[in-house]
Structure formats: structure tokens, C-alpha cells
Amino acid sequence: MTNKIIIRGRKVVGGKAEGEALIADERVSFWGGTDPVRGIVHEVGSKFEGKSFAGKVFIFRFTKGSSGTSAYINIASREGVAPAAIINTELDSLCVLGCAISDIPMITDLDQDPFRVIENGDWIKLDADAGLIEVTKRTAG
Amino acid sequence: MKLTDEQKRMLEGEDGPIIGMAMNYLVKYGEAMGAEKLIPVENVHTVFTIPMESSGRGEEVVNLLKMFGQLRVKATTTTHVGFMDFKKWREFGIDERRYELQASLVPVAASAGIQLTWTCAPEIVGNAPLKGQTCAWMESAAITYANGILGARTNREGAESTMPAAVTGLIPCFGNHITENRRGTILVDVEADLENLSDWGTLGYYGGDHAGLGVPVFRTRDIPTLEEAKELCAALATEGGVGMFHIVGITPEAPTVEAAFQGGMPKSRHTFTNKDKETVYKRLNICASPDVDIVMIGCPHATLTEIVEVAHLVEGKRISPNTQLWVCTTHSIRSYAEKLGYDKMIADAGGKIMADTCPCISQIEMARNKRYMTNSVKQAYYAPGQLGAQVHFANTRDCIEAALKGKRG
Numbered sequence A: 001m002t003n004k005i006i007i008r009g010r011k012v013v014g015g016k017a018e019g020e021a022l023i024a025d026e027r028v029s030f031w032g033g034t035d036p037v038r039g040i041v042h043e044v045g046s047k048f049e050g051k052s053f054a055g056k057v058f059i060f061r062f063t064k065g066s067s068g069t070s071a072y073i074n075i076a077s078r079e080g081v082a083p084a085a086i087i088n089t090e091l092d093s094l095c096v097l098g099c100a101i102s103d104i105p106m107i108t109d110l111d112q113d114p115f116r117v118i119e120n121g122d123w124i125k126l127d128a129d130a131g132l133i134e135v136t137k138r139t140a141g
Numbered sequence B: 001m002k003l004t005d006e007q008k009r010m011l012e013g014e015d016g017p018i019i020g021m022a023m024n025y026l027v028k029y030g031e032a033m034g035a036e037k038l039i040p041v042e043n044v045h046t047v048f049t050i051p052m053e054s055s056g057r058g059e060e061v062v063n064l065l066k067m068f069g070q071l072r073v074k075a076t077t078t079t080h081v082g083f084m085d086f087k088k089w090r091e092f093g094i095d096e097r098r099y100e101l102q103a104s105l106v107p108v109a110a111s112a113g114i115q116l117t118w119t120c121a122p123e124i125v126g127n128a129p130l131k132g133q134t135c136a137w138m139e140s141a142a143i144t145y146a147n148g149i150l151g152a153r154t155n156r157e158g159a160e161s162t163m164p165a166a167v168t169g170l171i172p173c174f175g176n177h178i179t180e181n182r183r184g185t186i187l188v189d190v191e192a193d194l195e196n197l198s199d200w201g202t203l204g205y206y207g208g209d210h211a212g213l214g215v216p217v218f219r220t221r222d223i224p225t226l227e228e229a230k231e232l233c234a235a236l237a238t239e240g241g242v243g244m245f246h247i248v249g250i251t252p253e254a255p256t257v258e259a260a261f262q263g264g265m266p267k268s269r270h271t272f273t274n275k276d277k278e279t280v281y282k283r284l285n286i287c288a289s290p291d292v293d294i295v296m297i298g299c300p301h302a303t304l305t306e307i308v309e310v311a312h313l314v315e316g317k318r319i320s321p322n323t324q325l326w327v328c329t330t331h332s333i334r335s336y337a338e339k340l341g342y343d344k345m346i347a348d349a350g351g352k353i354m355a356d357t358c359p360c361i362s363q364i365e366m367a368r369n370k371r372y373m374t375n376s377v378k379q380a381y382y383a384p385g386q387l388g389a390q391v392h393f394a395n396t397r398d399c400i401e402a403a404l405k406g407k408r409g
Helices: A069-078 A093-102 B005-011 B017-032 B058-068 B096-103 B106-112 B140-149 B159-168 B197-211 B226-236 B274-284 B304-314 B331-340 B342-348 B377-387 B396-405
Strands: A004-008 A010-013 A016-023 A057-060 A085-088 A106-108 A123-127 A132-136 B038-040 B043-046 B076-079 B135-137 B170-172 B186-190 B216-219 B268-272 B294-297 B324-329 B352-355 B371-374 B390-393
Touching: A010 A093, A010 B017, A057 A123, A069 A093, A069 B159, A085 A093, A085 A123, A093 A106, A093 B017, A093 B159, B005 B017, B017 B038, B017 B058, B017 B159, B017 B170, B043 B159, B058 B096, B058 B106, B058 B159, B135 B140, B135 B159, B140 B226, B159 B170, B186 B197, B197 B216, B197 B226, B197 B268, B197 B274, B197 B377, B226 B304, B226 B377, B268 B274, B274 B377, B274 B390, B294 B396, B304 B324, B304 B331, B304 B342, B304 B396, B324 B331, B331 B342, B331 B352, B342 B352, B371 B377, B371 B396, B377 B390
Parallel strands: A016 A057, A057 A085, A085 A106, B043 B076, B043 B135, B186 B216, B186 B268, B294 B324, B294 B371, B324 B352, B371 B390
Antiparallel strands: A004 A132, A010 A106, A016 A123, A123 A132, B038 B170
16 A cells, blocks of 8 residues: 655756645745745735745745745745745746745646645655655555 | 856856856756746846845845945846835834945945836836836836836846846846747736726736736726826736736737737636726725724835825825825935925825835834725735735725825725
8 A cells, every 4th residue: 555646747946855745726925925034924815824834845836926036935045944845836937036046946847736636744755856756645545 | 058158158257256156046047947048138127225124134135235236237227125215214113223234235336337216116217118128127016017018028037136137237038038928818808997096906916816927918998097007017916926918909019919919819718897896905905993004105106196196185184193194105206206395295294205115015113013004906915914914905095085084984
């Protein structure tokens, strides 16, 4: 019995990472929607509201809104509270810029719908250069 | 990414370590975005300010900017807002240490050739590039204005790409720099009555919500004023991440629907009705109390036309003692308003013109956790997260009426 799922995608920013999944079918605004010093989403009404992305594999649709996104990712990285990796289903140049400058692995163009396959708390191991995401389900399936 | 021999030498540090670092940023970013090359950039809107206070990295960021400031910029370069009113900083509770740090950047910018406009709306202080010009702009509201209204070309850039672009004169070529990526993705027919700039903001919110990162094409009966276009542009990048859009018959790349879609078909069609407009008003109006502590006008920064309108609405009247009225704009436009007497008309009524910043950016203590009224979709959208605000959103006239009474309605 396996509780592992393999998802293939495309590298945006290379590197390897692992961490707990923080996932929702949401758009995220880093400026205005997060506290980059504490690594917490504070956007009112967001499915991520009140949750920490520090050290997590942060999975959402794309970044919306302000051009402060790249700077806020960079601040979070310098504060040691950045996500371990980011997986987006669509690419906003601002999130890519933030990840590229802060060396945060980033993957997109997945061969499965992450919002159906991955749940909060699943353990994610990824190799962005190979475009490989290994999901270990939190509860044995 | 294919670099020219000269670009390779720049990357290797032959033009000095700062250019080497800037090129490293641009190459990393360009490769991640799948850009094939770097192209010359003519116009940059970047950030040149001390950082937010809570990051505790004032000195570090100032030193980084001073390092970049040793070079002369290679493109017309204006600057985004800062975190304080550089003249009335004391009045808004900024401490002297932060002011001194900001002041230390002024001669550095002058020597580098950077125009310290400190605004989210560079187009209103003379940085208005023409159709087809290659730009590297940050500020989501200015980006949509540059692409959609002016037909200039910029991607959604950030601090880490615009300063390198300014000093190298280069930016990665992808996205909005390529003609076919500027074609429309969704069509929005506008049935709603758009009677003021706040209404245009609700259209932007709706367009961004439906287009996501795409390119909405609007078909409207009305031609927006500059101020209405500015609100539309700001709101497009709130719930959405729009960088480019068209208004059929009005914006430079959309003489017809066919031209806006470059001969292709919309992925989806929508109709923006008065009901949709009301839905956005309801979504943003989250304050349960009719009381109003602060009225904020000028997001993006107010033009002189908006300041004249406010001055006439408050002329000879008094703002409620329980309410603050802040009109946010650029230092250059405030100087006009001072010389022409509009600043005095607003001040005599008890209001203030705040320059170089806005409450959501500066996050000043006196603006936190208030009942906060604004005519701007963008300000209303971000004030709950940035300021802990309970928001009222209404048109300019209703906002000023509330400032005079201390409450709505």
C-alpha cells in the first residue's frame, strides 16, 4: 500500500526542497496580504488567513495585486520565514522574480491538479530542476 | 538566454561588481521567465526609499541603494512612493531617525540621475511613455496604465528587476514586450453606468477578478477621464494580476474588438451590469458603524484636478472634529496646490494634503485600526490587511460629505 504520489511539472527556479504542504485554490497578494517579517498570511477572507508559510511548500494559483510581491518574498527570505518552495498553476512575473532572486525553488505546469491531489499537511519533496514533486499523504491512503 | 558579448562581459563583472550583480539578477529572472534575450529599456519606474519599519533593515537597504547610486542610470528613471511624507513627516508621526535616513538618499539619487517623484502614478508627473516604448515599471497600477492606456510595454516588474534595469539599461524580453502576448483574453461588455472614478474602479475590480493574469478587453459607452482611467488601472491589479488591458475604440492597441484580440477569439465573455457594480461596493464596504475616523482620497495619487474638486467641496466648510481628511498626492502636485491656493482651501476646512506616500504604504500609527473611508477600490481593498481598517467605500462626493459630518449617509 502506497501513500506516495508523483506529480511532474516544469522548473521555473531550480533547487531541491521539502516541507509540509500549505495549499489552497487561491490567489495570493504578498504585499497587502502577508506579513513578510513573521511569514504569515493576513489577507481577510483568504483561505490562508492566519496561516504561516514559513518553511512550507506553498501551493496556490498565482500572485495577484501589488508589485511589492517580489520584495516581500525577498524580505521573508532574509528573515528566514520564506516558503521552502512555491508551486503555482499560473505564472506571475513578480512571484518568479521574488523566487529567482531569493533562490526559492519554484515549479509550474503540473500534470495533475494539485488542488485535488494535495492537502494541507501532506509532506512534499521536490526537485525543481527535474520537475518532480513527491507527495506523501498525511494520512495513509 | 542568449547574451551578447558585451552583456556577457557585464555579467562577468568587467564593468564593475554592481553592474555584475545587476546583470546576475536580470539573467536569473529572465531565465526563470523563459526570456530569450535582454533588450534595451528606455524608461524605468523603480523604488528608491528606506524600507518598511518592521523589516528593521533601514541601514542595509540604504547602503544597497547608495551602492547602486554610485552609477548613472541608463534610462529615464522615476521613483515609486516612499514610507513618509518627506515634508510633513513630523505631523504624521515619523521619527527623526527615519527621516534622516530618507534624506540621505536625496543627493545619491540626484547624482545617479534618478528623479525622486515618490509616486504610485508616474504618469501624472510627466513620466508618460508613448506607444511601443520599452519600459521596466513597478507599481501594479502604473504598469496597467503604461501598457493599457499609453501602449508602452512593461511586464509586472518589482524592486529587484527595476533598479538593475536602470543601471544596466536592459530588461528581459518576455510577456508584454512581445506583441502577441498583448492580445485580449476575455471580453467585458459594460452595461453599468460609470458615473465617477469609484465606479470605474469597480469595473477594474471585476475585470481583474475574471481575467486573473490575462488581458481583459472592455467595451464601454463612456470615455474615461485620466482620473477614471487611473482608478480602473489600479483596481485591475487587486483581485486580479492584470498587467495589460484594452478599451475598444479608446486605448492605442484596440481600435476595434478584432484588433484587441489580434484576430483571435475571447476565452470568455462577460457583461458588467449595475448589479455587478453594486456587488463590488458591497464587497468592499465592511464597516458596520456609520462613523468615519479618516477619509482618504488619492489612490493612486490625486491629480491637481482631483485636488481642485476636493477643495471646492470643502471650501468655506469645516471637517468634523472627529474626522481626518487626507488627500494623497505627489510632492510636485502639492507644490502646485500650495501656490494656487487649493492647499489652503483644504487646510482651512481642516484637511491635509499628504505627499510621497499613502496610509496603506506608510502604515503610520495614527491610521491603524480606524473606520476608514475612501473613494478608491485599491485603497479599500488593501486597508483591512495593511491598517486593520474597517472600510467605507464610496464616491468622492459622499466621502467628503462624510468627512464634514463625521459619518456616512
